[in-house]
Amino acid sequence: MLQNDWKERLNVVYSTNPNYSYEYEDKEELETLAPEKQKLIVCLDKKQRAGKKVTLIKGFTGSVEDLKELGKEIKTKCGVGGSVKDGEILVQGDFRDKVVEYLNQKGYKAKRGN
Numbered sequence: 001m002l003q004n005d006w007k008e009r010l011n012v013v014y015s016t017n018p019n020y021s022y023e024y025e026d027k028e029e030l031e032t033l034a035p036e037k038q039k040l041i042v043c044l045d046k047k048q049r050a051g052k053k054v055t056l057i058k059g060f061t062g063s064v065e066d067l068k069e070l071g072k073e074i075k076t077k078c079g080v081g082g083s084v085k086d087g088e089i090l091v092q093g094d095f096r097d098k099v100v101e102y103l104n105q106k107g108y109k110a111k112r113g114n
Contacts, residue, residue, distance in 0.1 A: 030061065030063055031062065032061070032062025032063050033062060034107075035106055035107035035108045036107050036108075036109065037109075038060060038062075038108050039109050040059045040060060040103055040110040040111075041057070041058050041110075041111060041112075042055060042100050042111070042112050042113060043055075043056050043058070044096060044114060045090075052092070053094045054082070054090045054092055055078075055090070055091040055092075055093065055095045055096055056088055056089070056090055057071075057074070057088060057089040057090075057091070057099060057110075060087060060089070064084075067084055067087065068084050070089065071083075071084040071089040071091075074099055074103075075091055077098070077099075078091055078093070078098060078099070080093050080095070097112070100112050
């Protein structure tokens with residue numbers, strides 16, 4: 001049975017058809033590539049962050065859950081906070097060298113950007 005979530009049917013106002021059934025869109029999950037096939041770029045960013053530095057990891061191809069898990073591992077390794085959004089991992093502070101070294105140990109192809 002499908003969940004009757006009104007937020008997913010937000011643009012449907014009313015139907016006079018008694019046999020109408022809302023068709024839900026299937027969300028496709030990206031298949032996570034193996035670590036050796038990933039090409040990650042680790043760079044420093046401080047734009048729109050009140051001058052504070054964050055280490056930004058981009059280029060991950062895969063599911064959101066796998067990206068969040070990798071982000072959690074990196075934040076734990078660095079001992080700092082951060083977040084995962086828009087397909088990127090943000091780690092508070094300048095940890096470029098440490099993150100590149102950790103990712104390479106895990107089998108990822110990671111290189112340091114700017």
